[in-house]
Amino acid sequence: LHRIKASGLKLQLCTNETQATRENFVRKLRAMGFDVSVAEVTAPAPAACRLLKERGLRPHLLVHDDLIPEFAEIDKTNPNCVVLGDAAENFTYANLNKAFQLLIGMEKPVLISLGKGRYYKETDGLKLDVGAYMKALEYACDIQAEVVGKPAKRFFESALAELGVPPEQAIMIGDDIVSDVGGAQQCGLRALQVRTGKYRPSDENHPEVKPDAYVNNLAEAVDIILQQL
Amino acid sequence: LHRIKASGLKLQLCTNETQATRENFVRKLRAMGFDVSVAEVTAPAPAACRLLKERGLRPHLLVHDDLIPEFAEIDKTNPNCVVLGDAAENFTYANLNKAFQLLIGMEKPVLISLGKGRYYKETDGLKLDVGAYMKALEYACDIQAEVVGKPAKRFFESALAELGVPPEQAIMIGDDIVSDVGGAQQCGLRALQVRTGKYRPSDENHPEVKPDAYVNNLAEAVDIILQQL
Numbered sequence: 396l397h398r399i400k401a402s403g404l405k406l407q408l409c410t411n412e413t414q415a416t417r418e419n420f421v422r423k424l425r426a427m428g429f430d431v432s433v434a435e436v437t438a439p440a441p442a443a444c445r446l447l448k449e450r451g452l453r454p455h456l457l458v459h460d461d462l463i464p465e466f467a468e469i470d471k472t473n474p475n476c477v478v479l480g481d482a483a484e485n486f487t488y489a490n491l492n493k494a495f496q497l498l499i500g501m502e503k504p505v506l507i508s509l510g511k512g513r514y515y516k517e518t519d520g521l522k523l524d525v526g527a528y529m530k531a532l533e534y535a536c537d538i539q540a541e542v543v544g545k546p547a548k549r550f551f552e553s554a555l556a557e558l559g560v561p562p563e564q565a566i567m568i569g570d571d572i573v574s575d576v577g578g579a580q581q582c583g584l585r586a587l588q589v590r591t592g593k594y595r596p597s598d599e600n601h602p603e604v605k606p607d608a609y610v611n612n613l614a615e616a617v618d619i620i621l622q623q624l
Numbered sequence: 625l626h627r628i629k630a631s632g633l634k635l636q637l638c639t640n641e642t643q644a645t646r647e648n649f650v651r652k653l654r655a656m657g658f659d660v661s662v663a664e665v666t667a668p669a670p671a672a673c674r675l676l677k678e679r680g681l682r683p684h685l686l687v688h689d690d691l692i693p694e695f696a697e698i699d700k701t702n703p704n705c706v707v708l709g710d711a712a713e714n715f716t717y718a719n720l721n722k723a724f725q726l727l728i729g730m731e732k733p734v735l736i737s738l739g740k741g742r743y744y745k746e747t748d749g750l751k752l753d754v755g756a757y758m759k760a761l762e763y764a765c766d767i768q769a770e771v772v773g774k775p776a777k778r779f780f781e782s783a784l785a786e787l788g789v790p791p792e793q794a795i796m797i798g799d800d801i802v803s804d805v806g807g808a809q810q811c812g813l814r815a816l817q818v819r820t821g822k823y824r825p826s827d828e829n830h831p832e833v834k835p836d837a838y839v840n841n842l843a844e845a846v847d848i849i850l851q852q853l
Contacts, residue, residue, distance in 0.1 A: 531756040
């Protein structure tokens with residue numbers, strides 16, 4: 396990050412994190428030694444807030460407690476849509492029924508999902524991610540959710556808007572073949588896949604998505620980008 | 625029921641009830657004045673038990689507490705499949721993650737679902753049914769569940785086996801256009817839809833399923849059947 400910034404290049408972190416506000420996310424990164432500001436982070440919750448404001452939607456939130464501050468300025472009275480995040484412990488039987496009852500009672504149910512991940516790993520094992528609960532509500536209501544967050548095109552567009560550059564002048568570096576590489580390419584960016592984190596060797600035979608290049612780690616990606624300036 | 629039995633016709637109740645054993649289900653019906661025995665009830669849990677035995681499967685159960693006795697004789701040690709019912713209050717975040725972890729850890733995950741209903745009505749409002757949770761696990765594991773219970777063909781076949789008659793000599797009477805009428809017809813039975821319970825006027829324009837006839841209530845169905853003897 397330091398080398399990217401020192402070279403004068405602009406940088407935006409695109410995360411699907413929905414268990415914490417950007418403030419908390421940045422605090423954690425800074426504690427790990429990364430020099431990042433809140434403005435340099437694109438995340439699903441702020442993208443959802445923009446969409447809610449544009450369309451005059453008032454959400455019922457089924458999200459993680461730590462994410463609620465991101466929606467502080469949004470009118471949540473008399474909800475006309477449901478916003479679903481990785482609510483973790485808030486995914487109770489009662490809370491899911493409540494979200495379902497609101498949706499099924501709407502003339503045209505609107506479900507906005509902050510992601511569509513299947514599962515993720517925690518220290519005590521794998522956990523169902525927001526995508527699984529999204530599918531449950533989609534099926535029960537016979538609707539399609541609108542996904543904010545990667546790989547949504549709108550998500551990468553708002554990251555580009557923050558950077559102030561067109562897609563062809565930007566490069567995405569990420570470990571997720573579908574959410575990162577596929578999403579970025581659909582938005583017109585070039586995309587590097589790092590062979591760390593979520594990367595699996597089988598990704599290199601993915602039936603639909605092929606990155607513009609592979610790198611073994613982030614440092615190598617930075618080397619290549621800086622060489623080409 | 626009394627008139628059907630008095631005429632010498634055989635009768636089998638086919639229910640997707642998975643919140644109680646057949647014993648309890650029959651007890652409730654008898655309390656309401658219906659002369660029914662356990663042998664006259666076809667339900668998803670016993671169908672699942674047959675399937676488990678046939679295939680040597682040892683289930684992890686995510687079902688309603690009141691249903692557990694139906695699986696008393698089944699080996700549940702070291703599970704190699706998950707059986708999902710309408711677990712209601714047992715649909716906790718922890719229990720769903722547990723079922724998911726077991727499935728994703730299997731070489732070939734086997735998910736057996738006791739139904740695929742979207743939702744049902746209780747006195748305190750609509751509730752998500754087993755089908756919604758089935759979809760969540762299907763998506764997370766990238767698998768297809770095997771559905772026992774209506775509208776599965778196997779389910780109607782076991783009801784016919786109990787009756788000892790071929791499908792062309794049986795008539796199904798039910799209120800659900802897809803689970804009852806569609807399922808029975810796919811198994812070769814004729815099917816009457818009653819215009820009570822789950823029936824909606826829009827069912828009469830269903831794109832895929834058309835009952836052999838409509839009746840306004842159960843008594844009318846019995847009249848018609850007895851007239852044709």
